[in-house]
Amino acid sequence: MTVRAGVVVTGTEVLAGRVTDRNGPWVAQRLLEMGVDVAHITVCGDRPDDLTAQVRFLADQRVDLIVTTGGLGPTADDLTVPTVAALYGRELALDAELEDRIHAIVQRWRSRMSSAADSEPLRAGIRKQAMVPQGAQSISPTGTAPGVAIPSDESRSLPAVLILPGPPRELQAMWPEALDSAPVAEVLARRTQMRQDTIRGYRLSEADLAETLRTAEREITGFDDLEITTCLSLGELEMVTRYAESARPAYMDLERLVGKIHGARVFSTDGSTIDDIVAHRLSGHRIATAESCTGGMIAARLTDRAGSSAYVIGAVVSYANEAKTGLLDVPAEVIDQHGAVSEPVAALMAEGALNRLNVDIAVSTSGVAGPGGGTEAKPVGTVCFAIAVTGRPTVTHTLHLPGDRASVRALSTTAAMHMLADALETR
Amino acid sequence: MTVRAGVVVTGTEVLAGRVTDRNGPWVAQRLLEMGVDVAHITVCGDRPDDLTAQVRFLADQRVDLIVTTGGLGPTADDLTVPTVAALYGRELALDAELEDRIHAIVQRWRSRMSSAADSEPLRAGIRKQAMVPQGAQSISPTGTAPGVAIPSDESRSLPAVLILPGPPRELQAMWPEALDSAPVAEVLARRTQMRQDTIRGYRLSEADLAETLRTAEREITGFDDLEITTCLSLGELEMVTRYAESARPAYMDLERLVGKIHGARVFSTDGSTIDDIVAHRLSGHRIATAESCTGGMIAARLTDRAGSSAYVIGAVVSYANEAKTGLLDVPAEVIDQHGAVSEPVAALMAEGALNRLNVDIAVSTSGVAGPGGGTEAKPVGTVCFAIAVTGRPTVTHTLHLPGDRASVRALSTTAAMHMLADALETR
Numbered sequence: 001m002t003v004r005a006g007v008v009v010t011g012t013e014v015l016a017g018r019v020t021d022r023n024g025p026w027v028a029q030r031l032l033e034m035g036v037d038v039a040h041i042t043v044c045g046d047r048p049d050d051l052t053a054q055v056r057f058l059a060d061q062r063v064d065l066i067v068t069t070g071g072l073g074p075t076a077d078d079l080t081v082p083t084v085a086a087l088y089g090r091e092l093a094l095d096a097e098l099e100d101r102i103h104a105i106v107q108r109w110r111s112r113m114s115s116a117a118d119s120e121p122l123r124a125g126i127r128k129q130a131m132v133p134q135g136a137q138s139i140s141p142t143g144t145a146p147g148v149a150i151p152s153d154e155s156r157s158l159p160a161v162l163i164l165p166g167p168p169r170e171l172q173a174m175w176p177e178a179l180d181s182a183p184v185a186e187v188l189a190r191r192t193q194m195r196q197d198t199i200r201g202y203r204l205s206e207a208d209l210a211e212t213l214r215t216a217e218r219e220i221t222g223f224d225d226l227e228i229t230t231c232l233s234l235g236e237l238e239m240v241t242r243y244a245e246s247a248r249p250a251y252m253d254l255e256r257l258v259g260k261i262h263g264a265r266v267f268s269t270d271g272s273t274i275d276d277i278v279a280h281r282l283s284g285h286r287i288a289t290a291e292s293c294t295g296g297m298i299a300a301r302l303t304d305r306a307g308s309s310a311y312v313i314g315a316v317v318s319y320a321n322e323a324k325t326g327l328l329d330v331p332a333e334v335i336d337q338h339g340a341v342s343e344p345v346a347a348l349m350a351e352g353a354l355n356r357l358n359v360d361i362a363v364s365t366s367g368v369a370g371p372g373g374g375t376e377a378k379p380v381g382t383v384c385f386a387i388a389v390t391g392r393p394t395v396t397h398t399l400h401l402p403g404d405r406a407s408v409r410a411l412s413t414t415a416a417m418h419m420l421a422d423a424l425e426t427r
Numbered sequence: 428m429t430v431r432a433g434v435v436v437t438g439t440e441v442l443a444g445r446v447t448d449r450n451g452p453w454v455a456q457r458l459l460e461m462g463v464d465v466a467h468i469t470v471c472g473d474r475p476d477d478l479t480a481q482v483r484f485l486a487d488q489r490v491d492l493i494v495t496t497g498g499l500g501p502t503a504d505d506l507t508v509p510t511v512a513a514l515y516g517r518e519l520a521l522d523a524e525l526e527d528r529i530h531a532i533v534q535r536w537r538s539r540m541s542s543a544a545d546s547e548p549l550r551a552g553i554r555k556q557a558m559v560p561q562g563a564q565s566i567s568p569t570g571t572a573p574g575v576a577i578p579s580d581e582s583r584s585l586p587a588v589l590i591l592p593g594p595p596r597e598l599q600a601m602w603p604e605a606l607d608s609a610p611v612a613e614v615l616a617r618r619t620q621m622r623q624d625t626i627r628g629y630r631l632s633e634a635d636l637a638e639t640l641r642t643a644e645r646e647i648t649g650f651d652d653l654e655i656t657t658c659l660s661l662g663e664l665e666m667v668t669r670y671a672e673s674a675r676p677a678y679m680d681l682e683r684l685v686g687k688i689h690g691a692r693v694f695s696t697d698g699s700t701i702d703d704i705v706a707h708r709l710s711g712h713r714i715a716t717a718e719s720c721t722g723g724m725i726a727a728r729l730t731d732r733a734g735s736s737a738y739v740i741g742a743v744v745s746y747a748n749e750a751k752t753g754l755l756d757v758p759a760e761v762i763d764q765h766g767a768v769s770e771p772v773a774a775l776m777a778e779g780a781l782n783r784l785n786v787d788i789a790v791s792t793s794g795v796a797g798p799g800g801g802t803e804a805k806p807v808g809t810v811c812f813a814i815a816v817t818g819r820p821t822v823t824h825t826l827h828l829p830g831d832r833a834s835v836r837a838l839s840t841t842a843a844m845h846m847l848a849d850a851l852e853t854r
Contacts, residue, residue, distance in 0.1 A: 013658040015468060016459055017452030018667065024470070025444030032443055039477055041442060043451070043468035050466055050488075057484045061477075075637070169830070210502070231440040240445065289723075289744075295730030296716075296723025299744045303722030306798050306832055314750030316743055317716075317726045323741030323784055327754065357750055371733050403596070405733055 003065065003191035004037045006058035010070040010080055011166060012045040022168045023069035030175065031067075032242065035194030039063055046071065048083040055087055059158050065187045066159055070166030072145035074125025080163055081148055085133035088150055088158055092131040095138060099130035102144050137181045139164070142173040149181040160187050194242050197251060199258055200268040201237045202418050206230060209237060212261050220257065222250030234414045236274070267421065274417045275305065281424035282311040286360050289315040289416075290328055290353035292340065293367035293383060297413045313357045318349060328352030341366050343384050343396035350388035360390040361423065363416050367401075369408045383412045387423045395423070430492065430618035431464045433485035437497040437507055438593060439472040449595045450496035457602065458494075459669065462621030466490055473498065475510040482514055486585050492614045493586055497593030499572035501552025507590055508575055512560035515577055515585055519558040522565060526557035529571050564608045566591070569600040576608040587614050621669050624678060626685055627695040628664045629845050633657060636664060639688050647684065649677030661841045663701070694848065701844045702732065708851035709738040715784035716742040716843075717755055717776040719767065720794035720810060724840045740784045745776060755779030768793050770811050770823035777815035787817040788850065790843050794828075796835045810839045814850045822850070 007027050013019040021043065028038045040058060044050040051071075058066050071080030085092055103126050129145055132138045139147030145165040152160040160183040164171045178184060201209070209230060217223050225247035230239045239258070243251050259266055267274065289298045299315035302308055318324040321340055325332050330348040338344045349364035367383025374380035381401045388394045397419065401411040434454050440446040448470065455465045467485060471477040478498075485493050498507030512519055530553050556572055559565045566574030572592040579587040587610040591598045605611060628636070636657055644650050652674035657666045666685070670678050686693055694701065716725045726742035729735055745751040748762050757775040765771045776791035794810025801807035808828045815821045824846065828838040 012656045015455060015465055016656065016667070017455035017465075018656075018665065019658055019660060020447060020452065025447065028442060028444035038442055038444075039472075040481065041470035043470075045466075053484075053488055054467065057480075061480055229439045229443065229445075231446055233446060238445065240443070288750075291723075294727070295735075295739070296718075296726035296742055296744065299723035299746075300721070300727050303744075303746060304833070304836075308722075309746060309800075312722070313747045314744045314754065315723055315746075316754070317723065317730075317741045319726075319730060319736060319742075320740040323715075326785075327741065327743070327783065356754065358753070373736075406731070409731075 002037050003035070003187060004039045004061075004063045005031050005065040005067060006040045006042070006061065006063040007031075007038065008051065008054050008058070008066060008068040009041065009043045010046065010051060010068060011043075014070075015043050015045045023164075023166065023171055026168065026172065027067050027069065032194075033196055034188065035191045035242075036065070036188070046077045046079065048079050051080065051083050052087050055084060055158075055161070062159075064152075064159050064190070065184065066161040068161065068163045069171060072129065072147070072163070072165040074122075074129055074144065078128075081131065081133065084148075084150065084161055084163060085136075087156075088133065088153055088161070089156065090133035090135060090150065093134055094127065095130050095132045098132065098138060098146055099126060102126045102129055102141060102146070105141065105144055137183060139174050139178045139181060141165075141170070143167055143170040145170065147174050147178055149178065149183040151183040151186070160184060192244055194244060195248065195251075196240060196242045197255070198268070198271050199239045199241075199255065199266060200273070201239075201262060201265045202235060202267055202274070204237045204262055204265040206232055206237060208262070209239065209258075212258055215261075216254050216257050220250055220253045222247055223254070226250055226254060235411055236414065267418070274414070274421055275301065277421050278302070278417055278424070279305050279308070281421060282361075285311050285424070286313050286358070287311055287420075288313050288353040288357035288359040288362045290349040290362060290364040291315060291317050292319060292324070292349070292365055293369040294365045294409055294412050294416070295319060297409060298363060298365070298416050301413055301417070313359050316353055316356070324349060324352075328356065339378065341368055341378050341382060341384055343386065343398060346384040346386035347388070347394045347396050350386035351394055354388045354390065361420070362388045363420055364388075365412050365416060367408065367412060369405045369412075371405060381408050383408065383415070385412075385416060385419055387419050389423055395419075429464050430462070430614060431466045431488075431490045432458050432492040432494060433467045433469070433488065433490040434458075434465065435478065435481050435485070435493060435495040436468065436470045437473065437478060437495060438470075441497075442470050442472045450591075450593065450598055453595065453599065454494050454496065454591075459621075460623055461615065462618045462669075463492070463615070473504045473506065475506050478507065478510050479514050482511060482585075482588070489586075491579075491586050491617070492611065493588040495588065495590045496598060499556065499574070499590070499592040501549075501556055501571065505555075508558065508560065511575075511577065511588060511590060512563075514583075515560065515580055515588070516583065517560035517562060517577065520561055521554065522557050522559045525559065525565060525573055526553060529553045529556055529568060529573070532568065532571055564610060566601050566605045566608060568592075568597070570594055570597040572597065574601050574605055576605065576610040578610040578613070587611060619671055621671060622675065622678070623667060623669045624682070625695070625698050626666045626668075626682065626693060627700070628666075628689060628692045629662060629694055629701070631664045631689055631692040633659055633664060635689070636666065636685075639685055642688075643681050643684050647677055647680045649674055650681070653677055653681060662838055663841065694845070701841070701848055702728065704848050705729070705844055705851070706732055706735070708848060709788075712738050712788055712851070713740050713784075713786040714738055714847075715740050715780040715786040715789045717780035717789060717791040718742060718744050719746060719751070719776070719792055720796040721792045721836055721839050721843070722746060724836060725790060725792070725843045728840055728844065740786050743780055743783070751776060751779075755783065766805065768795055768805050768809060768811055770813065770825060773811040773813035774815070774821045774823050777813040778821055781815045781817065788847070789815045790847055791815075792839050792843060794835065794839060796832045796839075798832060808835050810835065810842070812839075812843060812846055814846050816850055822846075 324330040353362035370380035751757040780789035797807035
């Protein structure tokens, strides 16, 4: 059976576009992974009437579960629990044991901050956070805000609702206990288990993949039982397929067909990202980067990962030509002759990093990120790359990348990751 | 008069949490800036029934304008225009002139890609994109998808709707023409002009600002006419105030009060970000970074800005100790004696960058980003910084930053930007 959910994200700063919501996407992904269909996500500010309207809307859309995020703080504008409780016709009651627990958490924080004694506003805030709707189950807080799970109410045509706090770390830490709470577990028990698999391609166009899917539709038995979405992001094409266990053979046929037609353009069929693949292949290596137009973004991305100090030695951002010469030993005459954005300079940058940082693999970038600096011969978006590997000839590439400065820099960073993955594969 | 709007973001990949929506926040910000109140943002997949339900919901909430994004492509799953047109009871009609224009745009792209001749699916896709609801106004495409503005329909209790494409660059380029279209202009003409001003603080707590706002509420005449939201992000506290022109004196009083109480912790009252301030103050300088735990993030952030090549010379990411010694001349004995995460090492890193890259200001970071590597004396989150300036003693700081690896790295990057701003101010 299909179980449908809706997500309500609260927060004036999210509604106003000043803060990027991380909870809606995270909750949606978790629900989809476990076979729950996400029908709607709604965002509202701190106005109780708007929140009530959104919950009522999702109920009218016959979702089986509503998850709300945010609005559980100690201050007066945090209104999710009383607003939802009123809609469900449930009185709030103080949970004294919960109040003590929140108080203990707050005391621990305050002792670290060496603040003054309890104030009345502070105690009132804690009491507010410890109010639980009658018949609801509270979810243990990891910050100061407990969550609440309220069972469905058929007489009011209201589905089960799970109320979680706004800070992503708190929400994510509370998720397992939330799923186990009776009101949520009861809904989840009704669902058909779904699998979800992801295929990722690089330099593979949406049109080409669409053509392959048309072939699949003709040739693969059970293709219609696969729910496929595709998405192009930073030059990577992601194809996510959801299916019931019974459709597994059809999915395996599809995976084979995509691999057969697109070959090496498919770089992942097991969910791994290009960052996972590069990190895995870098095991036992020493890497450095030499960056101009990417300005340190490749180094930042490599070191984003815990444990990257095992293989990242360092990087040189040689933004000015004098830095290319001074730190990477690129002769000024080569820059004069070919220009900074050229394959010879990119090659010497990578080789300079290889030597100076004593690594066995180095990647370099030199390009015109824009908006200025473009010429007829080298328009904005022209980026030269090189990969230098100990004991091998240095390989260079030139790409013409679309979009604005941010786009060119981001696409260059992703391109460098793919070049690294390729170079590390064929050693 | 208050004009209210709702935004509908379409896209299965957004609903599924795989792609971060950039359109909802962008549209919300633009609307708020011009004094339109954004009441709801909703996200739906590619199912017409869900889209119809969301538009109907926003209409029931009495918004004056609905903006939809996405679902205007040439393929069958792009259904926004026919779905909304059906709800508004308007037939679709082919706009032959528009069809020709889209055809010309597609031909230009295809000639660059050196593809084959027109195919029937291609022509069908173009024809689909050139279908305009009767009585609606089309908005010129900047990609291949034109937008559509449909006037309000009182007999159906439906507000004006503006339909725009999903690619953010296309949507943003079409925005000015969309605002001028008769159905949208008619709604905007009814609004009260609102001002919006932003005050930004650093190392200023939400609790302290809340206390200041309570004082303001008591002391400032007209305080209730100010609509204030506060938001803490990466250690920066942002206070955004919306108000009608008549409440300008109250806002000026508030700005003075906040400045009087919080002094230098308020770094911006004119909308400028710390990146704007640093870029402005770097004019005429030469800067380099020497980064360990931030792994190139400060350099990437500085070079994110067009024109940064005027002052960014380069950076050294000295992730391994040997890179600190080899590229930044930090003596191995100092690292042995104090540890890599120490103020003496941070100072020598910044000074090494100053000398090696021949700049007049350099910032360095060395810290424990986690999850591993923490000790009793230097737990995860301990980050040492230094600012070296030609002719001045090098200044060091140690911060203890909360959160996971990504949080420590991001907070460190922002902290470095503020240290740069301070150092550049007092020259």
